[in-house]
Amino acid sequence: MIKKLIIFFLFALLLLAALGASGAEKQSGKLEITGVPADAATGRYDREAGVFSADVSGIEGALIRVTFEEVTIVGQIMEWRTEDDYLIFTSGAELTKEDFTLTADTVEYFGSENRLQAAGNVVVVTEDATVYSDQLVYNEETDEAVFTGQVKVAFEDGTLEGERFVMFLEKNELQFFGAFQGLFNTERE
Amino acid sequence: MNLSTKAKRLIAAGVVLVGVILFITFRYLATPAPPAVSVPPSVQLVESRLVGRKEGQRQWEIVSRMVLQEGDVVTLSELEEMIVFQDGEPYLSIDTPRAQWQRKQEILHLHGPVLVEGKEGFQLESDFLEWQGRTNMLSSPGPVRIIWRGMEITASEMAMDTEEGVVHLKRDVEIRDEGLVWKLEEVVYNLDAESMDFYGNVLMEEEAGSD
Numbered sequence: 554m555i556k557k558l559i560i561f562f563l564f565a566l567l568l569l570a571a572l573g574a575s576g577a578e579k580q581s582g583k584l585e586i587t588g589v590p591a592d593a594a595t596g597r598y599d600r601e602a603g604v605f606s607a608d609v610s611g612i613e614g615a616l617i618r619v620t621f622e623e624v625t626i627v628g629q630i631m632e633w634r635t636e637d638d639y640l641i642f643t644s645g646a647e648l649t650k651e652d653f654t655l656t657a658d659t660v661e662y663f664g665s666e667n668r669l670q671a672a673g674n675v676v677v678v679t680e681d682a683t684v685y686s687d688q689l690v691y692n693e694e695t696d697e698a699v700f701t702g703q704v705k706v707a708f709e710d711g712t713l714e715g716e717r718f719v720m721f722l723e724k725n726e727l728q729f730f731g732a733f734q735g736l737f738n739t740e741r742e
Numbered sequence: 743m744n745l746s747t748k749a750k751r752l753i754a755a756g757v758v759l760v761g762v763i764l765f766i767t768f769r770y771l772a773t774p775a776p777p778a779v780s781v782p783p784s785v786q787l788v789e790s791r792l793v794g795r796k797e798g799q800r801q802w803e804i805v806s807r808m809v810l811q812e813g814d815v816v817t818l819s820e821l822e823e824m825i826v827f828q829d830g831e832p833y834l835s836i837d838t839p840r841a842q843w844q845r846k847q848e849i850l851h852l853h854g855p856v857l858v859e860g861k862e863g864f865q866l867e868s869d870f871l872e873w874q875g876r877t878n879m880l881s882s883p884g885p886v887r888i889i890w891r892g893m894e895i896t897a898s899e900m901a902m903d904t905e906e907g908v909v910h911l912k913r914d915v916e917i918r919d920e921g922l923v924w925k926l927e928e929v930v931y932n933l934d935a936e937s938m939d940f941y942g943n944v945l946m947e948e949e950a951g952s953d
Contacts, residue, residue, distance in 0.1 A: 582948060583945070585946075586945075589943050590942065592941060593941060595941060596940045597939050598938045599936065600891075600919075600936040600938065601936040601937070
């Protein structure tokens with residue numbers, strides 16, 4: 554079981570690492586805002602402050618989509634501070650990369666710190682499992698991904714629940730903090 | 743001379759007939775000459791410096807080789823210099839081959855190719871521009887290209903409120919700025935605040951070949 558868990562988190566962290574790496578290097582990104590009527594206000598770019606903000610939450614069917622490398626983030630409210638290389642999606646954001654999906658109330662990317670942060674109803678879905686938590690922080694410098702707050706890892710044959718869970722990519726190490734509870738179905742066909 | 747009664751009657755009838763004919767001719771058929779109308783002749787000036795003022799302040803100054811005034815329309819051709827003033831100071835320099843000034847309406851038409859240059863490297867190119875003196879609006883109903891603070895902006899239509907420093911750009915708007923290309927449907931750009939409000943769908947991509 555532990556082996557399966559390690560494989561899952563290695564996979565997830567590889568994807569997060571790819572996201573971080575794409576931020577560290579020069580991104581070949583694209584921003585699209587679609588489904589907006591021609592006369593409806595979409596957003597504002599304050600060139601002096603270097604801030605682009607967009608809000609299409611009041612427009613049915615409208616979406617903001619940011620794509621860089623193989624990562625796509627979709628949401629309805631976003632802010633991009635170009636000077637700081639900081640991006641935040643609020644009001645239900647979804648990040649996808651191949652078969653990896655992260656949804657959360659807010660998704661932030663701190664380019665200068667090589668850090669990705671998701672908060673509020675965090676759900677990470679992969680082919681093998683689904684992780685639920687209140688917050689996720691991935692730091693490329695320290696190479697650690699930290700899931701905190703009501704962490705629940707759901708597999709096909711069981712679940713793990715706890716308060717804090719850290720994964721180190723290069724060390725192939727999983728750390729469970731505090732009380733963790735596992736429930737697995739051991740029946741075999 | 744003794745005329746018979748018959749002859750006298752014939753002469754009298756003839757006189758009456760001639761009188762009737764003359765009366766009809768002059769009363770109904772002959773058109774009276776039109777009253778004299780004062781038509782000012784066209785005025786053509788060569789090598790002129792014209793200055794437009796509003797409430798005593800200079801609005802514009804033009805040096806033109808050829809100025810033709812017909813009624814309220816002043817046509818300027820072979821323009822050498824055209825400067826638009828704001829608060830009495832030179833604001834825009836305009837290079838255009840021909841211009842028409844409708845004095846009563848305070849409308850200036852610039853026939854292209856028109857190049858407008860301002861402070862901080864501001865450049866505006868269009869095939870036709872209209873300047874409305876009453877509203878301080880400079881508009882291009884056709885394609886326009888603007889260079890401003892390192893940005894290159896193109897659009898199919900433009901209206902600029904020169905007093906407020908606000909530019910409305912419409913249809914196929916494209917902004918190139920620091921390696922990024924923005925493609926937009928409509929933009930309202932506040933030049934002083936350096937802020938842009940976007941309307942409709944937006945696409946932003948990295949420019950090919952940028953670092």
